[in-house]
Amino acid sequence: MGIKDITSHGKRLPIMEEFYSLQGEGINTGKPAYFIRIGGCDVCCHWCDVKESWDPSIHKLIHVEEVIKRVVLQKANSVVVTGGEPLNYNLDFLCSNLKRNNIECYIETSGYSPLSGIWDWICLSPKKNFPPLEEICNKAHELKVVIETEDDFIWAEENSKLVSANCQLLLQPEWSRREVMKDKIIDYILKNPKWRISLQTHKYLKIP
Numbered sequence: 001m002g003i004k005d006i007t008s009h010g011k012r013l014p015i016m017e018e019f020y021s022l023q024g025e026g027i028n029t030g031k032p033a034y035f036i037r038i039g040g041c042d043v044c045c046h047w048c049d050v051k052e053s054w055d056p057s058i059h060k061l062i063h064v065e066e067v068i069k070r071v072v073l074q075k076a077n078s079v080v081v082t083g084g085e086p087l088n089y090n091l092d093f094l095c096s097n098l099k100r101n102n103i104e105c106y107i108e109t110s111g112y113s114p115l116s117g118i119w120d121w122i123c124l125s126p127k128k129n130f131p132p133l134e135e136i137c138n139k140a141h142e143l144k145v146v147i148e149t150e151d152d153f154i155w156a157e158e159n160s161k162l163v164s165a166n167c168q169l170l171l172q173p174e175w176s177r178r179e180v181m182k183d184k185i186i187d188y189i190l191k192n193p194k195w196r197i198s199l200q201t202h203k204y205l206k207i208p
Contacts, residue, residue, distance in 0.1 A: 024202025
């Protein structure tokens, strides 16, 4: 039996790590949240800083109820589900049980897998080799595009046309190219003020 069969109901998930910290990037930067990182990703961006999350088979399948108990013990008000690509799995069970404990549910996704779960905030970070689904574009609260080269500005604009008018638009320098790209991003935003800049503050602050 494969991992997808075992996790089909979402009661067990291949959890890579979980921790309580501050959100480090995007619109919600600085807010405390309990992070749940789920293993498994088909996108495999070459600049990904969590490549060990790609292979779900190396991560222990954990009962979701156990994770929720740890969230509640931390007295966290919100949970950020990330990956890997968390929407490779059914997240209905996770979200419904978090909601039962009055915990807000946030997700970061590339948007190429069907949406499951009930979310207070959807951060869509689209990738070129696996474009996002229309369903997720329509529901995204935040579009966060990683900028590695100047060509990525074109990709960002293409995706900005797919999300709703209320979606927050952010450009984030790819970490290894941040010194090269940050001034280009600033200049681009000054000329295109619908965008905002997102920085990976958790890396500057050296927190998880």
